[in-house]
Amino acid sequence: MNGPGRCPDCSEAVLWTRTQPGATTAGGKQMPVSRRPDPAGNTAVRRDGTTAWISRRVTDAQPLMGYERLHMPHQATCRAHQHQLPLELPAGVARLDDRRRNRPPGR
Numbered sequence: 001m002n003g004p005g006r007c008p009d010c011s012e013a014v015l016w017t018r019t020q021p022g023a024t025t026a027g028g029k030q031m032p033v034s035r036r037p038d039p040a041g042n043t044a045v046r047r048d049g050t051t052a053w054i055s056r057r058v059t060d061a062q063p064l065m066g067y068e069r070l071h072m073p074h075q076a077t078c079r080a081h082q083h084q085l086p087l088e089l090p091a092g093v094a095r096l097d098d099r100r101r102n103r104p105p106g107r
Contacts, residue, residue: 002052007032009080015071017045017055031055032074041072 005016014032021027033043033055045055046068055071058064075081089095 002030004035005032007074007078007080010078012074012078014074015045015053017043017053020054020056022057033071034074034077036071037069038072039070041070043071043073044068045071 002016002018005014006012007014013035015035017031017033019025019027019029019031031043033045034041037045042058043055044058044064045053046065048054056062058070064070
C-alpha cells in the first residue's frame with residue numbers, strides 16, 4: 001500500500017509511505033504519516049519517479065530538501081497508541097512535559 005489510506009487502528013486518514021534506507025534502518029518498510037504537511041514533524045516526504053510516496057528522517061547531516069515536505073509520523077499522534085498517564089502520579093514522580101514547558105529557552 002502506498003498513498004492515501006486509513007490507519008488500521010484508529011481509522012484516521014494517513015499517507016502511506018515507503019521508508020528510505022538510513023543510518024538506523026534498512027528501509028523499504030511501510031510507514032504512515034500525517035496526510036497534510038506539518039512543520040512540527042521530523043519526516044521528509046516526497047514522490048519518486050514512479051509517483052510512489054517516499055519518506056525519510058530529517059537529520060543535521062541530511063536536512064529537508066526543497067522538493068520534500070515535512071510530515072508528522074502517524075505513530076506520534078495515533079489515538080489508539082496514546083498511553084494515558086494517571087492524573088495523580090506517585091510522590092516524587094514529575095511529569096517531564098510540565099517541567100520542559102516551564103524551562104527557560106535555550107536550556
